[in-house]
Amino acid sequence: MKFHPCSSLSSNKITLSLSIVLLFLDSFCKSAITGPIDSLDTIRLSGEKSDAPIRLVEKGGRGGSRAYNHNSIQPPVKNRSTQQKQRQNTYIQEMEQEEQSQQQQRRHQQQQQHHHQQQQRVLQQETQTPTEQNETKNTNAKLNILEPPMDSILAGSNFKVSVQVLAENQDDFTDAYEKSSDGKICISLDDSPFHCGWSAIDGNIFFSNAIEGSHTIVAMLYNNGTLHNESRSETISFTTVQNPDIDSDDDDDDDSSLSLDGISNQKVKNSSNGEVVNVKVPTVQIDSPADKVTYPGTSVTIRNIVDPPEPELFERYFKHSFICINIDAATAHSCFAAFGDTNPPFVIGLDPGLHSIEAALSHPESGDLLFQTSSSTKIFYVAGELNEAAYIVGEAAVDGATRFIPVAKGGSLSAQADGFCSSIGLKEDISCTGSVFHHLSKAWRAKELGFVSS
Incomplete structure (x- = not known):
């Protein structure tokens, strides 16, 4: 088979031309995707690596041209990675600075809010009444009667009562009861109504002229118009006997x-x-x-x-x-x-x-x-x-004189009659209590019927 040198040359030219076309097509595609070509690697042709620089001509804006030497251009991947890291570091720094600024603003706002709350509390305390101030304090307490002791026997008809105040917050309790006009200890002797008037801080509680015999006593706290049942003490029993040394x-x-x-x-x-x-x-x-x-x-x-x-x-x-x-x-x-x-x-x-x-x-x-x-x-x-x-006045003839007696609603009429006769020196006088009771009953019957008693 004969070999024609021109046909071989033509074939080699076609191959080289095709390679160059493919090279430019590849570069063009890369440029369309990643932007303008700024660097090129050495291109392999016919399986060999060429050390000669390849010059690519870019057409200038005014017909000029610029030549790119791929040996003098840095790889673009490295430049992009550095720039990304720089931008990332800059972004992180900006975020940290913004966070610090926000923290400072929050601290400043908290300080202002705390200062405002302190001013409001001071203003509220200055404008509050003692009663309102007491409501914000812990004044809960329990009373404990120390004297007289349980089941004790006391000589004579006079005795003292010592009460211990067991407060949950002693400072709040003392402050509230010292400022209160009606903060008192109340005592009930032998199931009588509570007598109040002894100081809850340093009260000197005293009873006199007690009858001889057994007694009970219980204590409670009173403050701001309320008798506090939670402060109620244990009921103490004791006995008084006549002192033979006293005449x-x-x-x-x-x-x-x-x-x-x-x-x-x-x-x-x-x-x-x-x-x-x-x-x-x-x-x-x-x-x-x-x-x-x-x-x-x-x-x-x-x-x-x-x-x-x-x-x-x-x-x-x-x-x-x-x-x-x-x-x-x-x-x-x-x-x-x-x-x-x-x-x-x-x-x-x-x-x-x-x-x-x-x-x-x-x-x-x-x-x-x-x-x-x-x-x-x-x-x-x-x-x-x-x-x-409202009450009505009953009229009764007592001991030869006409008496006008205020009549209260409720209670025992006989007790009212006995009390009235005792007040005028006729205690246990049957004629007095009978006459007064009759007229009081008549007065109330007239009251209930809507008539005025005369």
């Missing part, structure tokens, strides 16, 4: 004398030198509750008046004395300081109906009642939870 009748005869104007001369020892001093002591006057007046609800405030002829001398020797009150012939007198406490005592839990009250001073040394200072007995009425303050 009250002889003491009364030796120590005092009563004048016609209600002023008695009471002998008191001078604490500095032991000298016995005569002090003029007046009788106690009950200002509240008023005589023969009906009060709404179940409680009354007690106000007494002591007007000594020698005020300075009286206060000097009677500064440790008490004004003792007795409601409804109770088993003992509840005693409150004669000086120092500006808030009057009060009684809670009275049954609707008629009640009686009397008061007297205690001796500053022994605590015994000075009966020559006793007030006259007053009659008053409470209307109960219905707050019905």
Whole structure:
């Protein structure tokens, strides 16, 4: 077979031309996908690697041309990776700076909010009433009676009561009860209504003229118009017996004398030198509750008046004395300081109906009642939870005189009759109580029928 040199050459030219065309087509496709060609690797032709640089001509914008030498161009993949890392680092730095800025803004806002809340709390405390301030405090407490001890036997008719306050927060409790005008300890003796008036912080609780026999006592806290049942103490039982060393009748005869104007001369020892001093002591006057007046609800405030002829001398020797009150012939007198406490005592839990009250001073040394200072007995009425303050006046002929008797709704009419007769010195007088009871019953029947009793 003959070989024609021209045909071989033509075949080689065609092969080279085809390779060049394929090369440019490949470059064109890459350029369309990745952008302009900025570097080229050495192209293999006929299975061989050429070390000669290939010059590619790019047509310029104005007909010029630029030559690219692939030996002087850096690989594009490396440049793109570096740029991406730089952009990523820059983005991370920007994000960190933005986060720090946001954290600073949040801290600033929190500081402003905290400062505003502090100002609001201060302003709220300045504008709150004591009652509203107490509501925000933890004033929960439990009372524990330390004295008299359970099942103890006490000599004499006078005794002290010591109460322990077990507060959940002692600071809040002390602050609330010191600022409260009615924060008191209330005592019920032998199931009587609660007598309130002793300080919950440093109260000096004292009872006088207790009858001989067994007694019970229980204590509760009162504050902001409420008797707090959760503070109720355990009921304490004890017994009082007559002290054989005390002869009250002889003491009364030796120590005092009563004048016609209600002023008695009471002998008191001078604490500095032991000298016995005569002090003029007046009788106690009950200002509240008023005589023969009906009060709404179940409680009354007690106000007494002591007007000594020698005020300075009286206060000097009677500064440790008490004004003792007795409601409804109770088993003992509840005693409150004669000086120092500006808030009057009060009684809670009275049954609707008629009640009686009397008061007297205690001796500053022994605590015994000075009966020559006793007030006259007053009659008053409470209307109960219905707050019905209206009452009617019953008319009765007693001991040859016409008496006008306020009649309270509810309660026992016989008890009201007995109380009234006792107040005028006719205690247990059957004719008095019978006549008064009859007229009180008649008055209420007329009231219920809508008539006015005359």
